[in-house]
Amino acid sequence: MTDAAVTVATETPLRRRKRPRAVFISGIAMLALIALAALTAGLFWPAGPWVAAGEPYTPPMTAPGLPLGTDVLGRDVAAMLAYGARVSMLIGIASTLAAAILGIVIGATAGYARGWVDDALMRFTEVFQTIPSFMFVIVLVVIFTPTIATITLAIAVVSWPPVARLVRAEFLSLSSREFVQSCRLIGMHPARIVFAEILPNCFSSVIVVSSVMVATAVLVEAGLSFLGLGDPNTASWGGMVANGKAVIRSSPYLSIIPGFAIFVLVLCINVVGEGLNDRLNPRMRN
Amino acid sequence: MANDPLLSIKRLSVQLPEGGDRTLALRDVSIDVARNEIVCVVGESGSGKSMTASTVMGLLPPSVRVAAGTVELDGQNLLKLKPEQMRKVRGPRIGMIFQEPMTALNPLQRIGTQISEMFQLHSKMSRAAQKAKAIELLQAVHIPDPAKAYTAYPHELSGGQRQRAMIAMAMALDPDLLIADEPTTALDVTTQAQILKLIRELQQRNGTGVLFITHDFGVVADIADRVVVLKHGNVVEQGTGAEVLGNPQHDYTRSLIDAVPRMEPPAYTPPPTDKKALQVKDLVKTFGSAGLFGNGRVVHALRSVSFDLPKGRTLGIVGESGSGKSTMARALVRLTDPDSGKVLLDDLDFTALSRPELRQKAGLVQMVFQDPYASLNPRRKVGDLIAQPMTVHGKPRAEAMERVEELLKLVGLDAKAMDRFPHEFSGGQRQRIGIARALALDPKILVADEAVSALDVSIQAQVLQLFRRLRDELGLSMVFITHDLRVTAQVCDEVAVMKEGEVVEYGPTARIFADPQHDYTRLLLSSAPGHLGLKGATPLADAPAV
Numbered sequence: 001m002t003d004a005a006v007t008v009a010t011e012t013p014l015r016r017r018k019r020p021r022a023v024f025i026s027g028i029a030m031l032a033l034i035a036l037a038a039l040t041a042g043l044f045w046p047a048g049p050w051v052a053a054g055e056p057y058t059p060p061m062t063a064p065g066l067p068l069g070t071d072v073l074g075r076d077v078a079a080m081l082a083y084g085a086r087v088s089m090l091i092g093i094a095s096t097l098a099a100a101i102l103g104i105v106i107g108a109t110a111g112y113a114r115g116w117v118d119d120a121l122m123r124f125t126e127v128f129q130t131i132p133s134f135m136f137v138i139v140l141v142v143i144f145t146p147t148i149a150t151i152t153l154a155i156a157v158v159s160w161p162p163v164a165r166l167v168r169a170e171f172l173s174l175s176s177r178e179f180v181q182s183c184r185l186i187g188m189h190p191a192r193i194v195f196a197e198i199l200p201n202c203f204s205s206v207i208v209v210s211s212v213m214v215a216t217a218v219l220v221e222a223g224l225s226f227l228g229l230g231d232p233n234t235a236s237w238g239g240m241v242a243n244g245k246a247v248i249r250s251s252p253y254l255s256i257i258p259g260f261a262i263f264v265l266v267l268c269i270n271v272v273g274e275g276l277n278d279r280l281n282p283r284m285r286n
Numbered sequence: 287m288a289n290d291p292l293l294s295i296k297r298l299s300v301q302l303p304e305g306g307d308r309t310l311a312l313r314d315v316s317i318d319v320a321r322n323e324i325v326c327v328v329g330e331s332g333s334g335k336s337m338t339a340s341t342v343m344g345l346l347p348p349s350v351r352v353a354a355g356t357v358e359l360d361g362q363n364l365l366k367l368k369p370e371q372m373r374k375v376r377g378p379r380i381g382m383i384f385q386e387p388m389t390a391l392n393p394l395q396r397i398g399t400q401i402s403e404m405f406q407l408h409s410k411m412s413r414a415a416q417k418a419k420a421i422e423l424l425q426a427v428h429i430p431d432p433a434k435a436y437t438a439y440p441h442e443l444s445g446g447q448r449q450r451a452m453i454a455m456a457m458a459l460d461p462d463l464l465i466a467d468e469p470t471t472a473l474d475v476t477t478q479a480q481i482l483k484l485i486r487e488l489q490q491r492n493g494t495g496v497l498f499i500t501h502d503f504g505v506v507a508d509i510a511d512r513v514v515v516l517k518h519g520n521v522v523e524q525g526t527g528a529e530v531l532g533n534p535q536h537d538y539t540r541s542l543i544d545a546v547p548r549m550e551p552p553a554y555t556p557p558p559t560d561k562k563a564l565q566v567k568d569l570v571k572t573f574g575s576a577g578l579f580g581n582g583r584v585v586h587a588l589r590s591v592s593f594d595l596p597k598g599r600t601l602g603i604v605g606e607s608g609s610g611k612s613t614m615a616r617a618l619v620r621l622t623d624p625d626s627g628k629v630l631l632d633d634l635d636f637t638a639l640s641r642p643e644l645r646q647k648a649g650l651v652q653m654v655f656q657d658p659y660a661s662l663n664p665r666r667k668v669g670d671l672i673a674q675p676m677t678v679h680g681k682p683r684a685e686a687m688e689r690v691e692e693l694l695k696l697v698g699l700d701a702k703a704m705d706r707f708p709h710e711f712s713g714g715q716r717q718r719i720g721i722a723r724a725l726a727l728d729p730k731i732l733v734a735d736e737a738v739s740a741l742d743v744s745i746q747a748q749v750l751q752l753f754r755r756l757r758d759e760l761g762l763s764m765v766f767i768t769h770d771l772r773v774t775a776q777v778c779d780e781v782a783v784m785k786e787g788e789v790v791e792y793g794p795t796a797r798i799f800a801d802p803q804h805d806y807t808r809l810l811l812s813s814a815p816g817h818l819g820l821k822g823a824t825p826l827a828d829a830p831a832v
Binding site for chain 1: 664
């Protein structure tokens with residue numbers, strides 16, 4: 001046992017150092033805060049984000065009850081931010097979940113079946129990988145009318161290939177391991193081998209990749225809204241930046257506040273993703 | 287000065303980080319290595335023998351530190367050297383050979399480049415001189431066609447050739463001391479014998495002192511001038527090879543020596559019944575294809591292999607890597623489908639079963655795998671792992687768990703093992719878990735594919751003992767696949783020797799050991815480590831170097 005410990009431990013100085021735990025924890029705390037704001041938006045602003053709450057162009061910290069000021073039409077920026085967080089997080093999580101499931105099914109099938117099934121599925125995956133993803137999302141959203149559901153779906157459709165390739169690679173290496181052969185030998189059904197035996201062993205890497213995908217999805221959604229391709233019936237951060245763009249000289253805060261919100265959310269997701277990687281990835285764990 | 291030892295480890299204690307299985311990896315270890323001498327450090331895994339080598343090389347992991355003692359090379363305390371001074375010691379003064387040449391060599395660099403690097407770092411030779419010297423070294427380690435090996439990448443060489451290249455690198459700067467950490471453990475027996483002979487030859491030619499680390503007393507018998515036995519970080523015995531092997535003083539040494547499988551198979555007894563558990567008929571398996579332009583690679587893993595396994599008997603299939611023995615094992619359990627030929631179980635044609643039928647009949651033949659670490663799903667508890675074969679075939683979980691308890695007892699483990707994960711067990715214990723899992727379906731035939739190869743010799747003996755007991759108690763018929771003839775002498779009634787996909791010799795174990803017919807069988811027998819020294823009759827010092 002000691003022999004093995006030596007070989008592993010000698011690699012330590014060459015590895016990237018783990019990020020401090022405090023950063024990981026504060027990332028999670030910040031995410032929780034944003035999620036809380038999103039969930040409780042209805043309690044603080046029961047009338048929704050669209051109602052006029054004061055004079056248009058009220059700067060932040062000047063009017064009582066309007067900590068972040070109002071926009072072009074006198075709507076409360078804080079309310080829009082909170083409602084926008086809903087959209088960002090919902091689309092980020094839902095599209096990643098959908099993409100992860102699709103990726104896992106395709107990757108697992110390809111990696112376990114091998115042969116022509118693998119070839120066919122991987123060529124199919126490459127088709128999706130070669131199309132510039134943001135363009136593809138725009139095309140999909142324009143074809144279907146932009147709603148939260150179609151945007152989620154469109155983002156999922158472009159983001160599953162990395163998951164599929166990762167899962168396939170994991171399956172290729174895991175399915176030649178002896179414990180998988182041993183399951184074949186005891187007469188276990190292939191579906192059960194795939195889902196109950198191999199899949200749990202590659203969950204940690206899927207989670208790590210997915211966390212980064214959530215961040216990308218948030219950015220894509222913001223980009224769509226900025227281009228005016230978001231769901232017109234919901235407040236969204238990207239849309240807020242786009243609306244503020246026209247008055248950026250007189251009221252820069254209208255663009256800066258939602259832009260900063262996007263930045264913080266994406267940063268937190270990335271920090272948490274890195275933290276998960278440090279903790280779940282067996283190669284990083286001591 | 288001539289009598290002073292080259293390397294002198296004095297009262298060395300090395301401290302492990304907190305939470306380890308013990309506080310000191312090494313306790314008060316003193317070892318001397320003289321010039322022109324091979325000192326073997328022997329012990330089981332975890333005995334601290336690799337830690338000794340790492341300390342001498344100054345390659346201890348950061349979490350481990352030297353608590354006391356000195357390591358002197360020619361009177362210079364290596365532990366006091368600064369890292370840059372130590373770099374001047376590694377290479378020119380101390381060379382090292384590792385266990386696994388594939389991972390010790392850089393896969394992206396040519397062998398020649400890697401050897402020349404030694405000269406670039408430590409001398410001012412011209413490029414042409416470096417190349418000439420490197421080829422000369424490759425010649426000295428007897429690599430066929432040294433000029434070609436110079437330009438080859440590691441993966442283009444065989445395991446034995448890679449280890450030779452490693453030795454050439456270690457010897458490049460003519461070091462005073464060579465540290466060899468299990469250099470032959472990953473190799474086939476015949477290659478192992480050649481490498482041991484090479485190390486001996488180079489040591490005698492250059493007068494090098496060698497610190498040779500191994501767990502196998504067979505190897506010790508072949509190569510050691512002096513022996514140091516380590517147990518849990520303590521030196522329990524040291525002396526000349528003849529003393530320690532011929533008259534071991536410590537119980538632990540005795541148990542290690544006794545654990546080395548003897549090359550003396552029991553007398554042959556004819557099978558009690560004529561009934562065959564298994565008949566293999568003309569099995570053929572070819573991998574790869576000739577390729578579209580005839581540039582493909584074809585490997586004939588099995589060329590028409592046939593044999594019978596009588597009920598209640600054990601057949602050993604022996605061969606080196608590439609002999610097709612593993613393909614044979616996989617074909618027997620249908621992990622690989624043969625191109626043609628038949629595997630008959632009683633009258634059932636096992637090769638003709640469809641996949642769903644095969645799942646139904648999974649209980650007939652089961653397999654024990656080589657690697658006790660990879661063959662158990664790390665995410666499942668031991669109880670689940672053993673119950674799985676039964677629950678897959680529809681046995682209620684409560685009933686299966688009762689059976690698990692019986693099975694654990696049968697393989698010599700405590701019932702408490704059920705609620706623990708595989709990684710909490712040692713290699714030998716995990717192999718017992720693997721055996722319990724294989725037995726869960728009450729198979730008639732058990733195929734063991736190198737089932738004891740990954741284990742220390744002493745653990746090997748215990749697991750082999752378990753196999754024998756199970757065969758007798760359960761009336762199992764077994765196929766034992768191994769590269770180690772010593773193992774077949776322990777458990778097999780009959781042996782089939784395989785080479786390049788063919789059975790070259792087949793017969794009762796006792797007859798094959800006493801009177802081998804084929805040249806290859808003779809070579810395997812004479813290559814088995816310790817076949818001269820450990821029989822007890824030959825005093826080691828007089829035994830010719832193998």
